[in-house]
Amino acid sequence: MRQDENLTARASKTGSGDTVVALSSARGVGAVAVVRLSGPDSWAIARKMVAGRKKFGALSPRKMALCNLIGGGGELIDRALAVKFAGPASYTGEDSVEFHCHGGLAVSSAVIDAALRHGARSATAGEFTRRAFLNGRLDLAQAEAVDSLVHARTDEGRRAALAGLDGGLGTQVEAMRRSLIELKTELEYRIDFPDEAGQGLSAEKIESLLDDSLAKLAALLQGARRALLACRGAVVVIAGAPNVGKSSLFNTLLGSNRAIVTATPGTTRDAVESELVLDGHLVRLVDTAGLRESSGEAEQMGVEYSRHYIASSDVVLFVHEAGSDFRRAESEFLAEYGHGKLVRVLSKVDLNPVPDDEAEGFIPVSAKTGQGMPRLRRAIATAVESATGGSGEKTSPVTSLRQQKLLEEARELLRAACPANPPEIIAADIDEVCTRLSEITGRISGEDVLDSIFSRFCIGK
Amino acid sequence: MAKRSFDIAVIGAGHAGVEAARAAVAAGGSVALVTSRPETMGQMSCNPAIGGVAKGQLVREIDALGGLMARATDRASIQFRMLNTSKGPAVRSPRSQSDRFRYVRSLTQLVNEIPGLTVVSATATAIETREGRVRAVRTDRGGTLEVKAAVLAAGTFLNGLIRLGEKQIPAGRAGDSPSLALAESLKQLGLGVHRFKTGTPPRIDRNTVNFGALTEQTGDEPSYRFAHFHRCESLPQVSCWHTRTSSLTRALVLDNLKLSSMYGGWVEGTGPRYCPSIEDKFVRFPQRDRHHLFLEPEGLDSDEMYLNGLSNSLPLDVQTKLVNSVEGLESARIIRPGYAIEYDCYDPAELELSLESRIVRGLYLAGQVNGTSGYEEAAGQGLAAGLNAALSLRGEPPVIFGRAQSYLGVMIDDLVTHGADEPYRLFSSRAEFRLSLRQDNADIRLSPLAHSHGLITGEQFRRVRRRQDEVAKLIELVRRTRVGAERINPLLRRCGSTETSESPTVEKVLRRPEIGAPGLFSHLGGDFAGFPSAVIAQVEMEIKYEGYMTRERSRQEQATRLERVRIPARLDYSSLQSLSTESRQRLASHRPSSLGQASRIPGLRPDDISALMVELSRRKNK
Secondary structure, X not given: OHHHHHHHHHHHHHOOOOOXXXXXXXXXXXXXXXXXXXXXXXXXXXXXXXXXHHHHHHOOOOOEEEEEEEOOOOOEEEEEEEEEEOOOOOOOOOOEEEEEEEOOHHHHHHHHHHHHHOOOEEOOOOHHHHHHHHOOOOOHHHHHHHHHXXXXXXXHHHHHHHHHHOOHHHHHHHHHHHHHHHHHHHHHHHHHOOOOOOOOOOHHHHHHHHHHHHHHHHHHHHHHHHHHHHHHOEEEEEEEOOOOOHHHHHHHHHOOXXXXXXXXXXXXXXXXXXXXXXXXXXXXXXXXXXXXXXOOHHHHHHHHHHHHHHHHOOEEEEEEEOOOXXXXXXXXXXXXXXXXXXXXXXXXXXXXXXXXXXXXXXXXXXXXXXXXXXXXXXXXXXHHHHHOOOOOOOOXXXXXXXXXXXXXXXXXXXXXXXXXXXXXXXXXXXXXXXXXXXXXXXXXXXXXXXXXXXXXXXXXX | OOOEEOOEEEEOOOHHHHXXXXXXXXXXXXXXXXXXXXXXXXXXXXXXXXXXOOHHHHHHHHHHOOOOHHHHHXXXXXXXXXXXXXXXXXXXXXXXXXXXXXXXXXXHHHHHOOOOOEEEEOOEEEEEEEOOEXXXXXXXXXXXXXXXXXXXXXXXXXXXXXXXXXXXEEOOEOOEOOEHHHHHHHHHOOXXXXXXXXXXXXXXXXXXXXXHHOEEEOOOOOOOOOOOOOOOOOOOOOOEEEEEOOHHHHHHHHHOHHHOOOOOOOOOOEOOOOOOOHHHXXXXXXXXXXXXXXXXXXXXXXXXEEEEOOOOOOOHHHHHHHHHOOOOOOOOOEEEOOEEEEEEEEOHHHEOOOOEEOOOEOEEEOHHHHOEOOHHHHHHHHHHHHHHHHHHHOOOOOOOOOOOOOHHHHHXXXXXXXXXXXXXXXXXXXXXXXXXXXXXOHHHHHHXXXXXXXXXXXXXXXXXXXXXXXXXXXXXHHHHOEOOHHHHHHHHHHOOOOOOOOOOEHHHXXXXXXXXXHHHHHHHOHHHOOOOHHHHHHHHHHHHOHHHHHHHHHHHHHHHHHHXXXXXXXXXXXXXXXOOHHHHHHHHHHOOOEHHHHHOOOOOOHHHHHHHHHHHHHHHHX
């Protein structure tokens, strides 16, 4: 009992106020469900939820114990494993408790109800991670990596997210920001103390310092695309003229009838998207409306969507019906859409057989008979692999589009900075870059350039 | 003596007090300026110079708001320099070496010309309150002044204590008594007292200096004027002189460290890091064995020279040896020794952004009593305090100077939001919108506000508008005019810029980093000739750094939006569950008046600011 109170008092000094509860495992039927409590009163609330309070009170952190969970009328809810964590050494950084109860909604709901009755509040979506961020357990980039990790569908995605969770991005970004602040300190010193400073920094010196940061940014961004693809999936768009069998191919690749298939050209108007894993790569496969000039307004909008998807895709499956001039169709397609990663497909080869050696880089397939499908799957996987920069490249700690966008903005700003400009203008560029970098980690910068000036330079005309 | 009554009493006639009196009178108040020395207002107790980086910009702002400082500076200027000319227009800063005797004469005269101002020759001894509001100022020989508001601008006089080695002399500055009674009265009122320290170097007799061993520093052509609306004749211009400490200086300082007030353990107050004593310089930067020193004349008719860089609190005999260890000063004589001075000041975090105390209503504080250093900083605060005291008596809302609008706003917001851990001085790096806060556009930035509060006349305001039209006209000309290759190439060659084979617009030429606006316009001549340098600087910023100005303006707009979200004074932060406990505590102790101010409280996360914004809009919708 005494121990409980002490620890609660300590946690509330650093904690975020109230205590929250939520189901931390997936909703639905499963063998085990985990209910998590976090906040200054989590131990006290949990203690009221169990039979044998003394035993629970004496339980040391990070040790599991079996206990009986008691509901409102004193009836038994479940026999569950309980484990305490003492802040700040917990996920959220606060005192917390986890109950590993039997699976299913009924049991976990009853456990959560009991916690609410004893004074906990329902956690909002993402609140545990938010608290971890607020308590300094994670920076923003790491919090995003947690999100990527729990949503990872492939091994590669998991590895990329884990790299982000390491805090690697935060550390690198912080180091870069610090070296820019150092340059800014020099510039500010020369502006604010013109009678003190000897020679100004040469444009060459400034340029080399800026180039240095630029190179670091480029290195971070190089692996970023691949890491993001691993986390979010590569977009593979099926494109071609109407009625060449794109939707049949889409369904066959997924192994289910997601898209409607008819003999009428122009059936698909919306883009239809679904995920699949090919050779360990997460693929977001998109079926699009056939490309043609159309009088129908709805179909024309569908064609617009198709163009949009093709433009933002990582790989395009260009589908052409066997039996017509595929060379011309290809060059027309390339002329209009020009695309780096193209996988060429000849469809409906069950109707018009094409021998492999006459296909000239096209893969002859039949959605109906399954002919050529294994080869197509391999070809897509290879294209995704090379679109993501090949397997040789090291993974990057970038795990969200937001991070990538901020890094790109920082790079553009640095590129535009001109070392021949006066120092206050270069300082303005550095400020903008640093703002982007701070946004990545969500850390407040806090440092004072003046402090840094006074500690480095002897001021005092 | 009989009781007299005024709207406002201003205590102290230094740089803060005189501006407070002027602004309060202009805004319609009946004002008593209380000073022990009515014949010497605006004393320069330390460096005989006005302006410098950021400070020069501030002086221009004070002038745009109808203040006195720029006018006195112009009349007393004996050396003018524009600092940072090798950098861009945003950080070019005027600095004037001033004849401190002429400065005092000019300023005293300007104050005596203020219509309706009453100067009370007395020392303020107490502030009387009723129900937490100022009701009277007691003086030693001027009776009791019944007032509705008071501006405290007492400089370093409150419990002032001069230290020289182990010696200590109660004083407001060398030669003046300290204010002990008033300090006690303020303490009784419950103001949070800090103890700060500052120092000043010895003054040298110019007749004993070997100028042959020093490097002369001449000034620029004295055509620049700090004042926007008033012209005056230039005084004869003089030089400053540069020298350096020697290895003997260093040995003397380090050997006698124990005798220094600072290092002997006598001084308790916190001193400024940007203006270190010579003891500090040798102790904190042991790798540097020589330090720069400057000899600055104190006046045209005076033999005194200010030895900039040798501020110290060593005993007089050591100071003499110290001075004589410097190149060119081997047989120099000290007229007045350097010293350290400690004084009471009050936590500026207890102020509203109007500079009114939250502890005592109707009491406004300005200058060194708020923990600042510098004549310019004091004058700016005095102006704001005097203006707001007068406005409040008329039942009008105070003028809150924005950070996006002026250095004055940056300073006041810094002080009120962060308090002062050491004597505060303005630096250009404190201003996040520095590209817009320039000496060349201070009048354009502030004259609408100045005019609407009666601080400048309608004619003065119209003059600013006319200059603004000139800027627009020149920008238009620059964008429209094309210039032939044969005409522009000689200039490009001279500036090391690539020659052109086309006929570019003047705008395109000006955008080249190597090409400066003044040189370009004088090369072109014709329609481009004859614009004042302030107009040229503004055009240079708008054209050459257009992208930067656009970016800064959009940041200014964002910031202004945050400033506009007011936070109710009585908001119960403990009820804001979506904020972390720590942030709620910080907010409750700072009590920011707007979301913008809240966002600058150290340690508050952007996250908490977003949460606070949501809470505020939720409350508003209720």
